[in-house]
Amino acid sequence: xxxxxxxxxxxxxxxxxxxxxxxxxxxxxxxxxxxxxxxxxxxxxxxxxxxxxxxxxxxxxxxxxxxxxxxxxxxxxxxxxxxxxxxxxxxxxxxxxxxxxxxxxxxxxxxxxxxxxxxxxxxxxxxxxxxxxxxxxxxxxxxxxxxxxxxxxxxxxxxxxxxxxxxxxxxxxxxxxxxxxxxxxxxxxxxxxxxxxxxxxxxxxxxxxxxxxxxxxxxxxxxxxxxxxxxxxxxxxxxxxxxxxxxxxxxxxxxxx
Amino acid sequence: xxxxxxxxxxxxxxxxxxxxxxxxxxxxxxxxxxxxxxxxxxxxxxxxxxxxxxxxxxxxxxxxxxxxxxxxxxxxxxxxxxxxxxxxxxxxxxxxxxxxxxxxxxxxxxxxxxxxxxxxxxxxxxxxxxxxxxxxxxxxxxxxxxxxxxxxxxxxxxxxxxxxxxxxxxxxxxxxxxxxxxxxxxxxxxxxxxxxxxxxxxxxxxxxxxxxxxxxxxxxxxxxxxxxxxxxxxxxxxxxxxxxxxxxxxxxxxxxxxxxxxxxxxx
Amino acid sequence: xxxxxxxxxxxxxxxxxxxxxxxxxxxxxxxxxxxxxxxxxxxxxxxxxxxxxxxxxxxxxxxxxxxxxxxxxxxxxxxxxxxxxxxxxxxxxxxxxxxxxxxxxxxxxxxxxxxxxxxxxxxxxxxxxxxxxxxxxxxxxxxxxxxxxxxxxxxxxxxxxxxxxxxxxxxxxxxxxxxxxxxxxxxxxxxxxxxxxxxxxxxxxxxxxxxxxxxxxxxxxxxxxxxxxxxxxxxxxxxxxxxxxxxxxxxxxxxxxxxxxx
Numbered sequence: 032x033x034x035x036x037x038x039x040x041x042x043x044x045x046x047x048x049x050x051x052x053x054x055x056x057x058x059x060x061x062x063x064x065x066x067x068x069x070x071x072x073x074x075x076x077x078x079x080x081x082x083x084x085x086x087x088x089x090x091x092x093x094x095x096x097x098x099x100x101x102x103x104x105x106x107x108x109x110x111x112x113x114x115x116x117x118x119x120x121x122x123x124x125x126x127x128x129x130x131x132x133x134x135x136x137x138x139x140x141x142x143x144x145x146x147x148x149x150x151x152x153x154x155x156x157x158x159x160x161x162x163x164x165x166x167x168x169x170x171x172x173x174x175x176x177x178x179x180x181x182x183x184x185x186x187x188x189x190x191x192x193x194x195x196x197x198x199x200x201x202x203x204x205x206x207x208x209x210x211x212x213x214x215x216x217x218x219x220x221x222x223x224x225x226x227x228x229x230x231x232x233x234x235x236x237x238x239x240x241x242x243x244x245x246x247x248x249x250x251x252x253x254x255x256x257x258x259x260x261x262x263x264x265x266x267x268x269x270x271x272x273x274x275x276x277x278x279x280x281x282x283x284x285x286x287x288x
Numbered sequence: 289x290x291x292x293x294x295x296x297x298x299x300x301x302x303x304x305x306x307x308x309x310x311x312x313x314x315x316x317x318x319x320x321x322x323x324x325x326x327x328x329x330x331x332x333x334x335x336x337x338x339x340x341x342x343x344x345x346x347x348x349x350x351x352x353x354x355x356x357x358x359x360x361x362x363x364x365x366x367x368x369x370x371x372x373x374x375x376x377x378x379x380x381x382x383x384x385x386x387x388x389x390x391x392x393x394x395x396x397x398x399x400x401x402x403x404x405x406x407x408x409x410x411x412x413x414x415x416x417x418x419x420x421x422x423x424x425x426x427x428x429x430x431x432x433x434x435x436x437x438x439x440x441x442x443x444x445x446x447x448x449x450x451x452x453x454x455x456x457x458x459x460x461x462x463x464x465x466x467x468x469x470x471x472x473x474x475x476x477x478x479x480x481x482x483x484x485x486x487x488x489x490x491x492x493x494x495x496x497x498x499x500x501x502x503x504x505x506x507x508x509x510x511x512x513x514x515x516x517x518x519x520x521x522x523x524x525x526x527x528x529x530x531x532x533x534x535x536x537x538x539x540x541x542x543x544x545x546x547x548x549x550x551x552x553x554x555x
Numbered sequence: 556x557x558x559x560x561x562x563x564x565x566x567x568x569x570x571x572x573x574x575x576x577x578x579x580x581x582x583x584x585x586x587x588x589x590x591x592x593x594x595x596x597x598x599x600x601x602x603x604x605x606x607x608x609x610x611x612x613x614x615x616x617x618x619x620x621x622x623x624x625x626x627x628x629x630x631x632x633x634x635x636x637x638x639x640x641x642x643x644x645x646x647x648x649x650x651x652x653x654x655x656x657x658x659x660x661x662x663x664x665x666x667x668x669x670x671x672x673x674x675x676x677x678x679x680x681x682x683x684x685x686x687x688x689x690x691x692x693x694x695x696x697x698x699x700x701x702x703x704x705x706x707x708x709x710x711x712x713x714x715x716x717x718x719x720x721x722x723x724x725x726x727x728x729x730x731x732x733x734x735x736x737x738x739x740x741x742x743x744x745x746x747x748x749x750x751x752x753x754x755x756x757x758x759x760x761x762x763x764x765x766x767x768x769x770x771x772x773x774x775x776x777x778x779x780x781x782x783x784x785x786x787x788x789x790x791x792x793x794x795x796x797x798x799x800x801x802x803x804x805x806x807x808x809x810x811x812x813x814x815x816x817x
Contacts, residue, residue, distance in 0.1 A: 226330075
């Protein structure tokens with residue numbers, strides 16, 4: 032943990048060398064996903080509800096998904112850009128050092144510019160909370176924290192899968208965008224609006240629904256209290272991802288390419 | 289003209305090489321299309337009377353949008369060009385007996401066309417066989433289909449000439465990333481990539497339709513599905529031609545100024 | 556002490572012809588070609604020795620270095636470095652080695668060198684007194700005092716290589732791997748780097764394994780060379796054995812390569 036703190040400070044110092052560029056990138060990060068918000072806004076100028084969800088409720092879904100994704104993208108950036116870590120021989124360096132591999136990969140990239148997008152997600156989420164009529168309890172506050180935790184873990188797991196596949200091939204890896212960028216894009220609406228099949232896929236295959244739809248139902252008093260704990264179940268998703276990662280590392284040290 | 293054709297051919301065959309990337313891109317587009325249509329379906333079910341297009345036309349719009357993503361995506365701008373402008377390598381290009389504007393124009397055009405050529409067929413083929421109203425419906429009539437093709441051509445010309453303006457602008461700024469990002473967002477939003485223009489409130493839509501961005505995907509995709517027809521369609525086609533000529537003209541003018549700046553100041 | 560006995564390593568390389576139909580075929584059935592990178596390689600290097608490891612590109616140099624540093628697992632054979640099997644006891648093993656890749660940097664581009672060093676202190680868990688002592692010593696030996704507060708991006712290649720060397724030695728490794736440490740350096744920097752390596756080896760008794768294409772490096776630094784070609788050790792002996800009868804080592808080496816068809 033101390034080592035990660037050190038990495039964190041190093042990245043912060045690096046970023047501060049280019050303050051203007053950092054600020055500009057943050058601002059542009061803010062605007063990139065702003066379009067998604069505008070899309071939602073204008074759809075609800077025309078429609079009042081979708082699958083029983085009102086405008087502020089959809090904003091909650093959009094906000095939380097964006098926060099989860101952004102946190103993972105900022106802190107698991109090393110896996111998200113793993114191709115370049117391998118290409119530049121950085122991974123050899125990592126293996127030649129006496130610390131955990133995953134810790135070093137996490138430490139090698141931290142993307143502070145995502146603050147811009149995180150800020151937007153927080154603003155949208157806060158606005159959604161303010162205008163929707165959620166009745167607050169301490170447990171609900173806690174359940175939001177669980178969602179953030181579970182979501183960051185699930186998205187980090189997806190980045191980890193991406194990185195693991197990098198060990199075997201770099202061709203055609205763009206298909207992983209379906210699971211990462213796709214989830215960010217379509218997670219703007221509660222998963223249920225895409226129909227039963229999609230909901231099932233998002234519950235049992237990649238557990239997006241466990242970090243978004245179900246806990247959201249609990250937040251809106253439409254779901255069982257146990258739904259609030261589902262993000263913890265979603266964290267189990269990281270296990271197969273880690274297994275795949277280990278297989279990847281083993282492949283790398285036996286083929287060296 | 290022949291040398292620009294050569295650039296075009298070279299780029300085109302380079303683009304065709306990345307098969308795995310194309311396959312991955314195609315599957316991404318398929319999933320995107322499905323999700324997009326499922327989303328519109330949900331809104332259609334919520335309130336069919338508030339839905340401004342037919343669900344069939346919306347589906348066709350989405351599928352064509354995914355199939356021709358390469359015509360639209362601002363990410364298809366070439367980093368090489370931005371880099372050569374910012375690091376001054378541009379002077380090497382000046383050593384060749386070609387017009388920079390025309391050369392880059394053909395390069396960009398080739399990149400987009402090759403990428404779309406590879407990806408559109410399988411997506412369209414799958415979309416055609418999906419059950420109505422979620423698949424790609426056949427064109428309303430043969431003349432309409434021809435007009436769609438014509439409008440498609442204008443779409444890519446407008447997009448490339450718009451991108452050329454961005455390249456040209458980066459001659460005069462230090463950081464091209466900001467302009468690029470702003471342009472990217474604007475194109476996405478105003479051209480109907482986020483949601484098709486008919487979904488906007490009427491007042492706003494009427495303004496949006498006059499902007500150069502509407503001359504991009506908005507026009508051909510709506511002509512195909514019959515959503516845009518009659519005098520509104522002719523007006524839209526006219527605007528496409530108009531914006532293409534204006535932007536290409538402006539781009540060439542800026543290019544001339546930029547070249548003077550480069551040769552005088554050394555980049 | 557480093558011992559390599561009968562180490563073998565083959566790579567599988569997928570074969571694919573050009574053309575669309577063969578690309579389609581490759582989707583279902585891939586043909587592989589086996590390329591032998593190391594074929595029954597054995598050698599021993601004692602503590603405090605300095606060895607030049609040379610050979611043409613693709614001869615198996617980097618595979619050997621990767622095996623010795625625990626990055627690559629060989630198919631057969633054994634390898635012991637100070638009593639440890641590198642790839643089995645990775646973390647324990649790499650605490651004792653330092654690696655410098657001439658073409659890559661471990662220094663952070665945008666922060667002062669000293670910050671990069673502080674991070675290395677944390678990564679290698681170097682105790683503060685040892686860190687201070689090593690830093691002081693290395694700063695003096697490599698003349699770094701004026702560079703430590705500068706970000707790596709503002710340093711010349713030669714200055715950066717000196718910092719790079721210091722960074723790899725902060726944790727007092729017993730063995731140092733140098734992969735083309737003088738590549739691209741100007742004459743003055745080359746001499747400084749060579750001087751330093753000699754001093755390090757003499758004073759700290761660090762074992763140094765050096766790969767390079769620069770024969771002057773070898774002549775200045777080592778007496779023992781291990782020459783590898785096509786995955787096999789072709790010569791393990793003295794540099795004179797190559798030079799004998801030729802005007803320069805380069806010519807001798809070229810003729811040696813030719814006589815072995817590499």
